[in-house]
Amino acid sequence: MSIAGRKFISCHGQNNVPDGEIYTGPVENSVNGWERFSFPCIWSGNQVDAVEFVFEEGKVVKASAEKNVEFLQAILNTNPGAQYLDEFGIGTNRQIKQFTGNMLFDEKIGGTIHLAIGNGYPASGSMNKSAVHWECSATCVTAGRYSLIRNCFTIPGKSKFDGRNSNLIHADMTSDRIIDKQLVNQKFHLFQPD
Numbered sequence: 001m002s003i004a005g006r007k008f009i010s011c012h013g014q015n016n017v018p019d020g021e022i023y024t025g026p027v028e029n030s031v032n033g034w035e036r037f038s039f040p041c042i043w044s045g046n047q048v049d050a051v052e053f054v055f056e057e058g059k060v061v062k063a064s065a066e067k068n069v070e071f072l073q074a075i076l077n078t079n080p081g082a083q084y085l086d087e088f089g090i091g092t093n094r095q096i097k098q099f100t101g102n103m104l105f106d107e108k109i110g111g112t113i114h115l116a117i118g119n120g121y122p123a124s125g126s127m128n129k130s131a132v133h134w135e136c137s138a139t140c141v142t143a144g145r146y147s148l149i150r151n152c153f154t155i156p157g158k159s160k161f162d163g164r165n166s167n168l169i170h171a172d173m174t175s176d177r178i179i180d181k182q183l184v185n186q187k188f189h190l191f192q193p194d
Contacts, residue, residue, distance in 0.1 A: 001088065002030035006125035011108075020093025020108040025126025031055040031085045035115060039099050039106060041065075041072075041136035047101075048072045051136060053115075058084050060117065076117070081130030086120035089113065089135075103135045 006024045013019045036052040050066035060083045065072050076083050094110035107114040116135040120126025 001033075001085075002027040003088070007123065009121065009124050016104060018093055018096060018105060018108060020096070020110065021089050021091050021114075023087050023089030023114075023121075023124065025086055025120040025124040025128070026058070026088050028084055028126075028128055029058040031058045037115075037136065040067075040101070041134070042101055042103065043071075043075060043134050043136070046071045048136070053117075055085060060084070075132060075134060078118075078132050079130055081128050082118045082132040082134075084117065084128045084130070085115055086118055086126050086128040086130070086133065087114075087116035087124070087135065089116075107135050 003024050003026055006027065008022045008024045011019045011021045011023070032055055034052060034054045036050065041048045041051045046068060048065045048068040048071060050064075051072060052062075052064045053060045054062035060076055063069075063072055063076055089107055091107055091109045091112040091114065093108040096105050096109045099106055099109070103114075106112075114135055116133055118128070118130035118132030118134055120128040120133075
């Protein structure tokens with residue numbers, strides 16, 4: 001997944017309460033691989049369990065679920081843009097301790113990641129358009145690290161980027177204070193757990 005030229009947006013209490021996440025819009029055709037979400041994905045009261053997406057060039061080419069797969073397919077078929085990844089986010093709020101079934105809370109659980117399909121946020125650089133924006137997961141990461149080329153974001157209690165590149169976001173997971181800066185390096189890889 002490439003985030004070249006994209007901006008991470010810092011959410012720290014200006015628009016939502018509770019808050020605590022950073023997110024960006026991946027380059028639309030750069031996402032290849034798969035993700036299986038550990039939490040149910042919920043849209044308008046419809047719960048879809050054990051969702052798994054396979055991505056090729058940014059597009060969901062295969063979707064499966066243990067519950068409500070027909071609903072999942074219907075959302076993906078809303079329009080062509082609904083089949084593309086439009087957001088990658090990292091939850092930074094350590095005060096939210098458990099899954100609630102409300103994505104405004106769950107996407108912010110400290111130490112989780114979430115992906116969204118559909119309409120992207122232009123402020124992050126996303127150009128994807130859709131009638132859908134479904135933040136359909138929060139995948140728990142209890143220990144591990146996020147690697148942005150040569151720079152790491154670790155999650156064992158206190159977490160922060162290692163600071164060797166001033167173009168990176170610096171985050172202190174214990175205070176949820178995030179300084180938002182433009183990311184300029186190429187690829188983002190998730191490693192879990194160490």
